[in-house]
Every structure is written in structure tokens, then in C-alpha cells.
Amino acid sequence: MSVIDIFHAPRGFVFEDFETRGVLTDRGEVTLRYPVLTPETVQDLCETTRCNRSQTLAAYSVEHIVDIIGEAVELWTNPDYEGRQIAESLIPSITGYDATMTRIELKRYMRMFRRRELLRFLDDELPSPRMLDEYRPNKSGGYTRLYGPDLTFHVFSSNVPGIPVWSMTMSLLTKSAIIGKSSFDEPLMPVLFARSLTQINPDLADVLAIVPWRGGTVELEDVAIGEANAVIAYGSSHTTEAIRPRVSAGKPFLSYGARIGFSLIGREALRADTHVQTVHRMAVDVATYDQQSCLAPQTIFVERGGAISPAQTAELLASELDSQQRKYPRSTPSDTESLAIRRARSQTEMQALFMTSMTPDSAAQADPQAPFVIESPQGTDWTVLYYPNTSSLPSLGTPLNRTINIVAVDQLKHALPTLKPYREWLQTCAIATSSSRLFALAQQVGEYGIDRICPVGEMNRAKSGWHHDGGFNILDLVRAVDIERNTDRYADTFDIDYE
Incomplete structure (x- = not known):
């Protein structure tokens, strides 16, 4: 009987206790292992991922991040890739979806995150993707820099396998660390995606923490919501509306409920x-x-x-x-x-x-x-x-x-x-x-x-x-800082040789 960990944590992070649950597949029983969480554990995960982000991801260019994600996704184009084989084997057993349909749809879905697709996406949504790296000229004559959240809390849904990959990718492109609450009804894809990133760039994968817990566990959710600079929630309208009032005013909250x-x-x-x-x-x-x-x-x-x-x-x-x-x-x-x-x-x-x-x-x-x-x-x-x-x-x-x-x-x-x-x-x-x-x-x-x-x-x-629920995937997460027109010219007046 094999054991599959349905969690991902930064390197060196140690959980003290674990629980398991069995899943019966066409290849026999598989044990899913996950950590027992406390508010203190969630707090430590938030602090660890945020610290790792400041040391690595914050300094990456957005193009470098695109390259890493693109390489990780290319792994999924190989039918023999271990992560893909695990997904195709276990997700149908966990969710009940037909195995052939799941294989076809996952293959199509993951191809959306190849390098060329991400570049197209960034160019479509941002006036200049490099605004995520540095101040760039804007149309008003000044300069603009876009800053993403230090840490984003994600509440993943289980209705469609793969959706967490979209949410995680959007946060990473804004240079945000991630604490993700996965669902026991489909806990695999966000973890398998994190492992793909680990194979390409372990430092980037260290800004991710993906752990399952039962929905409505307020004491854990409140810690993550309080620590995060932005919250993204998928699920039923009941789920998203239960979270909304607990997110402080001014903090980005993107909710994707029933439609x-x-x-x-x-x-x-x-x-x-x-x-x-x-x-x-x-x-x-x-x-x-x-x-x-x-x-x-x-x-x-x-x-x-x-x-x-x-x-x-x-x-x-x-x-x-x-x-x-x-x-x-x-x-x-x-x-x-x-x-x-x-x-x-x-x-x-x-x-x-x-x-x-x-x-x-x-x-x-x-x-x-x-x-x-x-x-x-x-x-x-x-x-x-x-x-x-x-x-x-x-x-x-x-x-x-x-x-x-x-x-x-x-x-x-x-x-x-x-x-x-x-x-x-x-x-x-x-x-x-x-x-x-x-x-x-x-x-x-x-x-x-x-x-x-x-x-x-x-x-x-x-x-x-595409503009999910009519909004933006990156612009709704970032804040813009403008250097107004003529500020640079005014700064020039203090140069020694200015005339």
C-alpha cells in the first residue's frame, strides 16, 4: 500500500503529527497523508513562506518567473511524468470523475500555463509586464511600478481538478508567497504542481505552503486571513460569503462562487x-x-x-x-x-x-x-x-x-x-x-x-x-505606485552639472 503526501511545505519545515485516510483505486488502496494543523502551525507557515519570498521571489524578474512556471508545466506534457501519472490515477478515484475524461481535460488545462500562454496573458492584462519589476514609463508621462501582496491566502475548491493551478500561477506572477487551503475532496493538483515547481526551482517552491483542513475551521482560517495581504476564495457562495466579512477593509478579496x-x-x-x-x-x-x-x-x-x-x-x-x-x-x-x-x-x-x-x-x-x-x-x-x-x-x-x-x-x-x-x-x-x-x-x-x-x-x-468573473487576474491583486510627471526632471536639478 503506497502513501501519498497531500501537502507541500517549504524545505526544512517540520510537522509534528499526521493523519491519514485511505482511497481505493483500481490499483489497490492508497493512503493519503496530511499534517495535523494548529493555529501556531499556520502562523509558522505564513512567516516561513513570507520570509522565503523576501529572499528569493521578490528579486526575480517576472520573465524569470514565467520561465520557471513554463518549464514546470512542460513536465506535464510528458505522459510518463510521475506527477501526471499520479494525477491521472488518483484524481478519478478521489473525485469520482471518469478517468479518461479527467486525463484529457487535465492535459488540455495544463497546456494553458506554458510559457507562450503566460507571456500572452501578461501582455494582455498589463500595460507593461516589467512594471512588476521596476518603474516603467506610463501614458501620463510619469512612471509606474506594480507591487503584489507579500502573502496571499488561497481557499481552493474541489469541483474541477486543476483550478488551483490558475490561482497559484496568478499569485506567483505578482511575486506573492502562497498559503493554500486545499479540499479533501480534491487535494492533489495544487500539491503536484508545487512539486513540479520544486523540480525546476526549489527556491521558488519554498514560497508555497499547501495544506488541507476542513472547511469552516475558523481558528485556522482566521490566522491565514490575518497574516495574508490578499485573500482568494473559491467554492460555494456560502463558503465565499462566510469568509468575506473576516477580511479587513482595504485588503484585496477575490471570491469565485457558484455561477x-x-x-x-x-x-x-x-x-x-x-x-x-x-x-x-x-x-x-x-x-x-x-x-x-x-x-x-x-x-x-x-x-x-x-x-x-x-x-x-x-x-x-x-x-x-x-x-x-x-x-x-x-x-x-x-x-x-x-x-x-x-x-x-x-x-x-x-x-x-x-x-x-x-x-x-x-x-x-x-x-x-x-x-x-x-x-x-x-x-x-x-x-x-x-x-x-x-x-x-x-x-x-x-x-x-x-x-x-x-x-x-x-x-x-x-x-x-x-x-x-x-x-x-x-x-x-x-x-x-x-x-x-x-x-x-x-x-x-x-x-x-x-x-x-x-x-x-x-x-x-x-x-x-480571460477575465474571471469580469475582473482582472493580476491587476485586482496588485497596487500601483506612480512617480508623477516632472518628478524625474525636478530630481535632475540637484545634479552637480545641471544647467
Whole structure:
């Protein structure tokens, strides 16, 4: 039986006690080991990582940091790399996600952090990446330097493997030390990423401390929140809102809670020559990580007038989801989640029942404009809930776990008023329309609070540099210091040979 440490600490840092838990994999049982933490331990980790940061990372150029991260990520492009093999073996066993899907998605995700992607990201977000290193000329005629936090406290979520890598990378680019609280539901990826950095540059890895503890352990969280200069929290809205009031005013707090994604499918994407691929891509968006990502769709609006109707689209999507289930079986939901899915099915069936009319011979006849449910042959593996118009849609959200709303609209713009009550929850919108309609539709959708528009089939694959929840990844963490225009010229007057 092998033992895997699900924590990372700077070199020389010693934990006194450990606990373990077993995970059953297809290769036998694996023991996960993690330290027993006290407020004093967390305090020591904060002080150690901050001290290491001042001695090393603070002096690194941002380009050097990019090089280190890029080299670490290149390790993950090798299928034989030990960290990748551990991830591909253990993460499906811990999370319940399909092993093949996890392998494919992790491979795609890690490639977002290659050197060329990070350089593109920095150039997109900052007027000059070297402002993270030194004072650089700004457009007002002066100079600007950007300073990141000395220490950032991260609360990682477990819904999608790999997300902590994004958060850690953003902090490292601002030259911040990191104390990360990982989740027992997926504690591996942040630790494996830290180990990759150790292989390339141990000094940089010494500014990282990744340790798991149970959510809501206030005495540990309060120490980390108090010591950190910035806090980044992922998780449910309950999790992020519980942390918010404990972060002092003026300290950056970035929270990424639950969100709702949706799709807009135009009639041109449902032509005889396009509808098969469109429906397949819709199914990929729904099936990937079982909609647990905040990027995933929960409702799909389908425009009438294509070669296939919205109702036929729902039927074809159900067939595609069944294929996805055979290819990438869904993880096992909790009893509460299964109950929520069955309740959503029943509510839609009841709507259809109320719209049923009785013929003169007392035979029940379903209204062709009534909602309907298409469900998986086995349990709650997948569910398609069809609604003939926006007024019959009970909610933009679903119980997830491959449960999707399909809503018919005469024109895509008719879907937009439905979004208004969900403004604070919206994030990603996938669009399948012709280029002649794309930008006008994007202009309208953007007014409803979303922050990302992407192709159908790529909702769960955000590109490097996207503005998460509409904010900035680096600019929201740093503070700017300006040397105002003419300050340098005034300083010149004190030179001995100034004329």
C-alpha cells in the first residue's frame, strides 16, 4: 500500500503529527497523508513562506518567473511524468470523475500555463509586464511600478481538478508567497504542481505552503486571513460569503462562487449540414466534469427555424448525452443531488400534465406545446428538460450532474429578458450563430452581467487571460505606485552639472 503526501511545505519545515485516510483505486488502496494543523502551525507557515519570498521571489524578474512556471508545466506534457501519472490515477478515484475524461481535460488545462500562454496573458492584462519589476514609463508621462501582496491566502475548491493551478500561477506572477487551503475532496493538483515547481526551482517552491483542513475551521482560517495581504476564495457562495466579512477593509478579496452558464443556439447552427456537430458540442459542454464547473451550461436556448426544431434538438441532445455516458460515465451523485434531479423531472412532468387536454372520448392528449422530459434509461445519469417557451422555464439553473434545460425561442434575443433575475450569477455564454449576428448578439448579452463568450463545445475550456468573473487576474491583486510627471526632471536639478 503506497502513501501519498497531500501537502507541500517549504524545505526544512517540520510537522509534528499526521493523519491519514485511505482511497481505493483500481490499483489497490492508497493512503493519503496530511499534517495535523494548529493555529501556531499556520502562523509558522505564513512567516516561513513570507520570509522565503523576501529572499528569493521578490528579486526575480517576472520573465524569470514565467520561465520557471513554463518549464514546470512542460513536465506535464510528458505522459510518463510521475506527477501526471499520479494525477491521472488518483484524481478519478478521489473525485469520482471518469478517468479518461479527467486525463484529457487535465492535459488540455495544463497546456494553458506554458510559457507562450503566460507571456500572452501578461501582455494582455498589463500595460507593461516589467512594471512588476521596476518603474516603467506610463501614458501620463510619469512612471509606474506594480507591487503584489507579500502573502496571499488561497481557499481552493474541489469541483474541477486543476483550478488551483490558475490561482497559484496568478499569485506567483505578482511575486506573492502562497498559503493554500486545499479540499479533501480534491487535494492533489495544487500539491503536484508545487512539486513540479520544486523540480525546476526549489527556491521558488519554498514560497508555497499547501495544506488541507476542513472547511469552516475558523481558528485556522482566521490566522491565514490575518497574516495574508490578499485573500482568494473559491467554492460555494456560502463558503465565499462566510469568509468575506473576516477580511479587513482595504485588503484585496477575490471570491469565485457558484455561477450559471447558458448557451444560445442559432438556426444557422441547426442546418442539415451543421446540426449534428452542434448537438455533439452541446453534449460535450454538459458532460464535461458533470456541470460542476462554474463555466458549464445549465440552460440552452434554441432558435426555431433551423432544419431541426428545438424539440428535435432536445431529442438529439439526449441521444448524445447517452453516448457521452457510455464513453465517460458520470460520477456518482449524493443522495441529495439525486433527489434534486428527480424533483426537477417531476416538476416538468407536472407542468406537462396541467397542459394535457381531454378529447371527447376521454382519451388524454398531450399538448404539442407542453414541456417534456427525456431521462436516462438508468437512474439520473442524464436529464433533458424541454420547455416550449421562456415563460414555461421555471429556473435558469438546474441540479447539475448532466441535467440541462432546452428552451425554444423564435429569436435568440427573446431569451435575453429571462437572464435579468440571474444577473449576479451569470458567467459564461456559448454562442452558435453566424459571424454576421455574433457581435450584435454579444453586445446585447454583455449587458446582462456575463463576462465570457465562447464557442459551443468549449465552455469548460477558458483560455489563458480571460477575465474571471469580469475582473482582472493580476491587476485586482496588485497596487500601483506612480512617480508623477516632472518628478524625474525636478530630481535632475540637484545634479552637480545641471544647467
